[in-house]
Amino acid sequence: MITAEQKPLKEIIEYISPYDRILLVGCNECVTVCAAGGRKEVGLLASALNLHFLKQGRTIDIKEITLERQCDPEYVEELISEIDRADAILSMACGCGVQTIVERYKEKPVFPAVNTKFMGASESQGIWAERCRGCGDCLLGITGGICPVARCSKQLLNGPCGGTSNGMCEIAPDVECAWCLIWERLKALEMEKRYEEIMEAKDWRPAGGGGPRKIIREDLSL
Amino acid sequence: MKTESKLEKVLASGALAVTSEVGPPRGAIPEKMREKASLIKDHVDAINITDNQTAMVRMSSWAGGVIIKLMGLDPILQMVTRDRNRLAMQSDIIGAYSMGINTMMCLSGDHVKFGDHPMANGVFDLDSIQLVQMVRKMRDEGKFQGGADIKSPPKMFIGAAANPFADPFELRVMRLAKKVKAGADFIQTQCIFNLNKFEKYMEMVCDRGLDEQVHILAGITPMKSVGMARYMKNKVPGMDVPDEVIKRMEGVSKEEQPEEGIKIAIESIQRLKEAKGVHGFHIMAIEWEEKVPQIVEKAGLFPRPVL
Numbered sequence: 001m002i003t004a005e006q007k008p009l010k011e012i013i014e015y016i017s018p019y020d021r022i023l024l025v026g027c028n029e030c031v032t033v034c035a036a037g038g039r040k041e042v043g044l045l046a047s048a049l050n051l052h053f054l055k056q057g058r059t060i061d062i063k064e065i066t067l068e069r070q071c072d073p074e075y076v077e078e079l080i081s082e083i084d085r086a087d088a089i090l091s092m093a094c095g096c097g098v099q100t101i102v103e104r105y106k107e108k109p110v111f112p113a114v115n116t117k118f119m120g121a122s123e124s125q126g127i128w129a130e131r132c133r134g135c136g137d138c139l140l141g142i143t144g145g146i147c148p149v150a151r152c153s154k155q156l157l158n159g160p161c162g163g164t165s166n167g168m169c170e171i172a173p174d175v176e177c178a179w180c181l182i183w184e185r186l187k188a189l190e191m192e193k194r195y196e197e198i199m200e201a202k203d204w205r206p207a208g209g210g211g212p213r214k215i216i217r218e219d220l221s222l
Numbered sequence: 223m224k225t226e227s228k229l230e231k232v233l234a235s236g237a238l239a240v241t242s243e244v245g246p247p248r249g250a251i252p253e254k255m256r257e258k259a260s261l262i263k264d265h266v267d268a269i270n271i272t273d274n275q276t277a278m279v280r281m282s283s284w285a286g287g288v289i290i291k292l293m294g295l296d297p298i299l300q301m302v303t304r305d306r307n308r309l310a311m312q313s314d315i316i317g318a319y320s321m322g323i324n325t326m327m328c329l330s331g332d333h334v335k336f337g338d339h340p341m342a343n344g345v346f347d348l349d350s351i352q353l354v355q356m357v358r359k360m361r362d363e364g365k366f367q368g369g370a371d372i373k374s375p376p377k378m379f380i381g382a383a384a385n386p387f388a389d390p391f392e393l394r395v396m397r398l399a400k401k402v403k404a405g406a407d408f409i410q411t412q413c414i415f416n417l418n419k420f421e422k423y424m425e426m427v428c429d430r431g432l433d434e435q436v437h438i439l440a441g442i443t444p445m446k447s448v449g450m451a452r453y454m455k456n457k458v459p460g461m462d463v464p465d466e467v468i469k470r471m472e473g474v475s476k477e478e479q480p481e482e483g484i485k486i487a488i489e490s491i492q493r494l495k496e497a498k499g500v501h502g503f504h505i506m507a508i509e510w511e512e513k514v515p516q517i518v519e520k521a522g523l524f525p526r527p528v529l
Contacts, residue, residue, distance in 0.1 A: 153333055153335075153344075154330050154331075154333060154344060154346050154349070155344075155346040155349075156330060156346070156349040156350075157349055157351075157352070158350075158351040158352065158397075158400060159349070160388065160390075160393070160397075161350075161385075161388075162383065162384075162385030162388045162412055162459075162460040163332075163333070163388065163459040163460050164388045164389045164390075164459070164460060165388070165389060165459045165460060166389060167389060167390075170333065170459035170460070171333050171335050177389075180389060180390060183390060183393055195393070195400075196396055196399060196400055196403070198351060198400055198403060198404055200352065200355070201308065201347075201348050201352040201355070201356070201367060204347065
């Protein structure tokens, strides 16, 4: 999923200070799972903002809404009944959600309330870690199911580098060396020989090097 | 001969090669390059010019290389994939070769986290093995990485690094084999302090016949103090400094420690001269270049062959 973290309150306040009526929009998908921008976080942020402005002797009107999926125009359409009563929109979805609102409601300023972080998975309660860079040409089938693009600090396709120490990466003692993980996996699968095959220079076009990416499914489009 | 490289000629003659390195200055101080290179010029066959080492901005490797080339010396252009994509690397290789640099080292480079621009984005369009492949393709096939023909291709003698001490040990020879397969002509190793482990590594290298496919230069670093030895043991990732070495440095007075460090370096060379597959030495005297001549002489590697 896409992970996110709420922005510092100060930054959010700076965005919305010029406005009196705010539409605060959460999302029921990824940001709900990583507890950054679901219904609960929308409520908490609204309270924090109300309190801040009250202390300044100002009341602002914050309308809370959490959409099923903010990156989908169909659900973003649901804001139509509220949009006229808002001076600005504060989105707690990932960057995709923010921009879907921007495209639909061009006349309103839209601000992000979270920093979109990465595509990751939950390692344990409250911990999410990066697992995929969306390089567009998945290598997991030949790397024992561990991604060197997302998980090697140098993105090496023929690692490990000389900085590995006890299975950990040189950049931090709590970062596992992706190539040690790959090697352990290849050994367990008795695929050690695969390690010696050189992975050729990667074509970064599918990874975004060729410009903004798009998927067009003619079988699905209307 | 694949190239005009002096290092290639020395290695082909069967003599033990000696290389060392000069780190370019952090400013427009060309005389600093000349000064450092002058200290070692008669005692080495070629001089590595580091490329933004430890991820700190310095004079570029090719410019530093040209400065010492103009002194009649033989620079080894170091190139890390951290700071440039394949276009920039290929243009720098052509540029350096056009200025008479014919030997290079292909590296991935220290992570930007360790340098003075930790906020920079590491490029890593290629890794070090893919860089070796690219330089070989430019030389042997006369083609750019993208496939187009090169008019008058650069002919580089190609080096790569190996760290016999990083984890996992069992993978280290396989990784070397990959670098050889990619096209490395010579290897400079990480600093060797654990000689037993290195000799075991070399046995494994020879068992696979890699010693006949690539020239391995053993990395030697003299230690200035027990503090430096401890720092390397505890703080530098992938470095193996055995307790005996620390104890030996501790066993002499502070004033005698630099001399002891040099003694250890000389003894290491003398012992590794006998190791099958070791074709020379790469002496990394970090900010201590003036000691290189003494080490080379006392290790019996002087005078250098004249070719």
